[in-house]
Amino acid sequence: MSTMKIEDKLAVNKFDIDKDVHIQLKEEACKNCDVHSCLYVCPADCFKLGESDNITFAYEGCLECGSCRIVCDKDAIEWTLPRAGFGICYQYG
Template identity: 35%
Template sequence: MNVEGKLGLLNYKKAPETHISIKDATENGPCVKQCQDKPCTTVCPAKVYEWEEHKKKILVAYENCIECGACRMLCPFDNIKCDWPRGGFGVQYRWG
């Protein structure tokens, strides 16, 4: 089974508020001015991050997050604030 298939087996309870944000999402921020490769858009296994070219910003689909922690370690400009959803929300793993 591929990654997409496995992700489809997970249960999520969407929190009303995001637990992920781009620290500096302005037009002068690192996503626009410095980060050419935008690794968040390829590293995240749940495809939470998407670069929207015409708005010049990263879209964050926080409800798909599987809480692996990779994005905040790999953003080369430390521009992602990623906490965990509050208790009872987010991804629910059935076997630990």
């Protein structure tokens, strides 16, 4: 049986990126966060830790799973789905 790595599975999906940003972070809350739970749950690696412990976020690869919104204990994520017809289109993954 062949096994696919997560990166390979993600690569078969396609995106029609909504130019209206559907997820935004409240920067002030993130500055005061020392757990950074979002880093560990996002399957698409949308969150990154910067050199000065700042969180950066890129919504374009979002898989719309909602995990980040659930784990953030500071209610710092303004989260909606992309507009109809935009966002992730799952292929085989």
